[in-house]
Amino acid sequence: MTAYANLMGFVRETEALKQVQGRLGWDQETVMPRGAAPQRAEEMAALDRVIHARRSAPQIAEWLAEAEAGDDVAAAQLHHIRREHDRATKVPADLSAELTRVTSLSQGIWADARSANDFTAFAPTFSEVLNLRRQEAEALATGGDLYDALLDDYEPGETGATLAAMFDAMRPRLVALRGAILDSGKSAPKLQGIFDETAQLRLSDACARAFGYDFEHGRIDKAVHPFSSGSGLDSRITTRTDPAEPFGCIYSTIHEVGHSRYEQTVSPDYLLTPIGCGVSMGVHESQSRIYENQLGRSRAFTGWLYERCREAFGEIGIDSAEAFYAAVNAVHSGYIRTEADEVHYNLHILLRFDLERALIAGDLGVNDLEAAWNDRFRVDFGVAVDKPSNGVLQDVHWPVGLFGYFPTYTLGNVYAGCLFETLRKAHPDWEHALAEGRAAEVTGWLAENLQRHGALRAPRATVEHATGAPISVEPLLDYLEAKFGALYGL
Amino acid sequence: MTAYANLMGFVRETEALKQVQGRLGWDQETVMPRGAAPQRAEEMAALDRVIHARRSAPQIAEWLAEAEAGDDVAAAQLHHIRREHDRATKVPADLSAELTRVTSLSQGIWADARSANDFTAFAPTFSEVLNLRRQEAEALATGGDLYDALLDDYEPGETGATLAAMFDAMRPRLVALRGAILDSGKSAPKLQGIFDETAQLRLSDACARAFGYDFEHGRIDKAVHPFSSGSGLDSRITTRTDPAEPFGCIYSTIHEVGHSRYEQTVSPDYLLTPIGCGVSMGVHESQSRIYENQLGRSRAFTGWLYERCREAFGEIGIDSAEAFYAAVNAVHSGYIRTEADEVHYNLHILLRFDLERALIAGDLGVNDLEAAWNDRFRVDFGVAVDKPSNGVLQDVHWPVGLFGYFPTYTLGNVYAGCLFETLRKAHPDWEHALAEGRAAEVTGWLAENLQRHGALRAPRATVEHATGAPISVEPLLDYLEAKFGALYGL
Structure with missing residues (x-):
């Protein structure tokens, strides 16, 4: 046995145990x-x-010193193993276990506080989670920037500064577009009808199938906050239902299918290895976003969906596919990030990005967080937050310690913009396929050029390999301005 | 930290990981x-x-050498830790992992072969599982009896010989009772009606609640072969439904509730420790059996159930609680163990016990197993097996390597007989409570005198502590003769 083979045998078992961790999370x-x-x-x-203990095991360092990369795949495996080993050896085992224990419990406490609309009931737990994560960041950063150390867990290669620069470049055009839409005075049609839960879930299944979701290696359940979970042969998603409207269910499903298809499509050669999964949260989000927005909310796909909605729910208060398209893409200043339209979405992220950087830097205290959130929201969205469940308590991320995660959503949108620009050229017939519900045919380009490679390349390189061009915010902003300009007659 | 405290800290984590294993099994x-x-x-x-690796860790031996038992609880913990460490150090890690891997896969292969009614399709896998378990038995037995080494996993303190002697003592009276019933020419009334699945599951929930099942710390799902899973704060059960009749669903549920209540009731002081669970499969089965049979199939409880069935299903083709009681307790020579009446059940077990002892001893080969099963069945039950799914392929136990498990079912029946005799004296009002559906009030005696102690005492001692008398087969046989003698006018 070579050092490389020994190392990969050991790591394969660790990857299997990480999958077990994923199952427990799903179960919970x-x-x-x-x-x-x-x-x-x-x-x-x-x-x-x-x-x-396995990630930080001393024999990994010994094997790494001896192992030789025979090809690009082996080199990528060694890169990930080295990186993970470095990070694991920096974080004390007790701190890591304590973080897991506390964040497992904090989720329930957050859910209760959210139901009770009481941030102060959650603040002590929030502080505990934040302190533990800051301790972890200090261990990881070894003198460097704390936020960057956490961000590196989700988006290797990015820093708070690079992302701040990217977001600053987007902000003026987003703000201008939002203002022009609200000033247009045009309002989108609204769905009206009875949206039976069983019918919603059946339609959600149909959408998942349209986008190629593989039920032999996955399943769909309900959860408060939809998520995807697991890799390789067992990649599950969840969705939610709201009796008042079916879009939350449908687009949660399509979004999560984007994540899950990425995992299901990674080359089986990479199963249970470090490159056998999505490469970063940003690239992951690019897949969920392009499925949900550029494809799922396109005029073409909503035409197909309109017919399916009428079959599922009967009368829905909308009498044309064109009006349905406008309803799906209604722009409004809502409180909830996960319900935000494409124009507002990134403003939600920018708010969280700035606040969490301040929290981690120690410039903002937990006791001042609710006020800071509410102030910023009033400035950015023009309305006051009415209750914590519509504000600072709405997301599960911070309660479970995911600081540094939020910016990957907007980064994912930027990547999705780049990918969509290339996809349309590569698949000129994309609208025709979507209009007939053959979405999996369109996403085949993503499967072939991005998804199957897993974590073979670095995050940006993964996207650039597919697009053949450097990352830019332009395609996303161009797409948004064109789409919503047409919808709102700008 | 004392050696005992160190040891318990380490073992507590191992117990938590064993719970994780249970969750994965449930999921699968x-x-x-x-x-x-x-x-x-x-x-x-x-x-x-x-x-x-944790069970066989060298530091356990060191801690065990130093640890002192301050009281009975600590002594029991040390006993279990020592026993498990001894067993784990005897079995090579590779063999243990291979057994887990193969038996995880074999379950699906068995299910397919059962559907196809093709034992030969499963025989190679069966041989692989059997060989691995025999290897394990050889490692554990260190020269002693192979079957006893496996049995010890499920029923510490028993041997194949002691159980064979017990079963031999039961056999004549069981055979005589069965013969007299079939000779009586009397047949039980049969249910007729439409048994909607949703209504069955709702009734199953109601029965679970009647027997005190704690849904805050458990849940009920469907599975092909009902089982219970997990300890402490998360003890789940499964049930099954058959559109042709509701008893399979109802009594599977009550049976599994017996198992699960045992786990849910163990003292919270013992959570995630070696004594924080049921002490053996036999004692476990005594709980599931007494819930299902002595209580669940009693005249008193079936009176309550009769009303619930009529509420759930409307017309069921039976016009009195007395006839319903007879229908619940119908005696017939069926193929399937899990559907067997109380009179035939132990004959199913005796068949499996003899065959698996021969398999493990090497006196019976896998290729001869199907014929051996069918021959024995014809002798004991008077009918020929029509297909493997009604014969050798019916149970999941052997396919997943559970050799030595079956006899604990009959041992559990014997224990249930002893416990029921004492319970009736301790709770003279038991029939009145059951007739009103207050089954949890009756099982409270079991909770107090047996369940809450977990694995504090050895299996036989656990039952004898509750009954105050040595184990005997007489109470079970007396109960069966009295009950079925009255039902069949013997």
Whole structure:
């Protein structure tokens, strides 16, 4: 056995255990009995300790010193193993296990506080989570920037500064577009009708199938906050339903299918290895976004969806595919990020990005967070937050310690803009296929040029390999201005 | 930290990881996408390797050498830790992981072969599982009896010989009772009606609640072969439905509730420790059996159930609670163990017990197993097996390597007989409570005198602590003769 083979055998087992961790997470958010939470925290912490010990095992360093990369694939595997080993050895096992235990419990506390609309009930737990993550960031940063150290977990290669520069470049055109739409005085048609939950879920399944979701290697369940989970042969998604309208369900599903198809499509040669999964959260989000927005909310696909909605729900208060397209793409200043339209979405992210950088830097305290959120929201969205569940308590991310995660959503949108520009050229017939519900035919280009490669290349290089051009914010902004300019007669 | 505290800290994490293993098992049999099986096998094997390494860790021996038991609880913990460490150090890690991997895969192969009614399609896998388990038995037995070495996993303290003697003592009276019933010429009334699946599951929930099942710390799902899973704060059960009749669903649920209540009731002081769970499969089965049979199929409880069935299904072709009681307790020579009445059930077990002892001893080969099963069945049940799914392929136990498990079912029946005799004296009002559906009030005696103690005492001692008398087969046989003698006018 060569050092490389030994290393890969060891790492393969670690990857299998990480998949187990994913299953437990899925279980917790979909089917776990409520009273099981304290025990589950112990289970998660024990598993985390095992995985942490394997990631930081001394024999990895020995194998890494001897292992030789025979080809690009091996080189990529070694790169990821080295990176993960470096990070794991920097974080004390006790801190890692404690973070897992606390964030497993904090989720329930957050859910209760959100229901009660009481940020102060959650603030002590929030502080505990934040402090533990800052400790982790200090261990990882070794004197460097704390936020960058956390961001590196989700988007290797990016920094707070590079992203701030990217977001600053987008902001003026986004703000101008938003202003022009609201000033246009034009309002989108609204759905009216009875949207039976079973019919919503059936339609959600049909959309998943249209986008090629593989039910042999996945499943769809309900969860409060939709997510995707797992890699390789078991990649599951969740969705949600709202009796008042079906778009939340449909587009949550299509969004999560984008994530899950990425995982399902990675080359089987890479199964249970470090490159056998999506390369970063930003690239992941580019897939979910392009499925959901550029394709799923296109005029072509909404034409197909309009017919399916009428079959599913009967009368929906909208009498043409054109009006339905406008309804799907209605622009409004809402409170909730996950319900935001494409124009507002990035403004939600920029708010969170700035606040979490300040939290991690220590420039903003937990006790001042709710006020800071509400102030910023009033400035950016022109309305006051009415209750914490519509404000600072709306997202699960911070409660479970995901600081540094939010900016990957906007980065994903930027990547999606680049990919969509190339896809349209590569597949000129894309609208015709979507109009007939053959979305999987269109996403085939993504499967072939991006998804199947997993984490073979670095995040930006993964997208640039597919597009053949450097990353730019222009395609996204051009797309938004063209689409919403036409919709709102600008 | 004392050696005992160190040891318990370490073991607590191992117990948490064993719970994770239980969750994965639950997932696999209820919700896992079919195509995930090969990956799941890798996940289970990786987790098994971790647990095996912890169970056989050298520091356990060191701590055990130093640890002092301050009280009975600590003494029981040390006993279990020592026992598990001894067993784990005898079995090579590779063999343990391979067993986990192969038995994770074999389940799907068995299910396919069962559907196809083709034992030869499963025989190679069966041989592989059997060989691996015999290797394990050889490692564990260190020269002693192979079957006893496997049995010890499920029922510490028993041997094949002690059980054979017990079963031999039961056999004449069981055979005589069965003969007298069939000779009586009396046949039980049969249910007729439409048994909607949703209504069955609702009734199953109602029965679970009647027996005190705690949905805050459990849940009920569907599975091909009902089972219970998990300990402490997360103990789940599964049930099944058959559109032709509702008893399979109802009594599977009550049976599994017996198992699960045992786990849910163990003292919270023992959570995630070696004594924080049911002590053996036999004692476990005594709980499921007494819930299902002595209580669930009693005249008193079936009176309550009769009304609930009429509410759930409307007309069921039976016009009195007395006739319903007879229908619930119909005696017939069926093929399927899990559908067997109380009189035939133990004959199913005795068949399997003898065959698996011969398999493990090497006196019976896999290629001769189907014929041996069919011959024995014809002798014991008076009918020929019509297809493998009604014969040798009916149970999941052997396919997943559970050799030595079957006899614990009959042992559990014997224990249930002893417990029921004592319970009736302790709770003279038991029939009144059951007739009003207050089954949890009756099982409270079991909770107090047996369930809450977990694995504090050895299996037989656990039952004898509750009954205050040595184990005997007489109470079970007396109960069966009295009950079925009255039902069949003997």
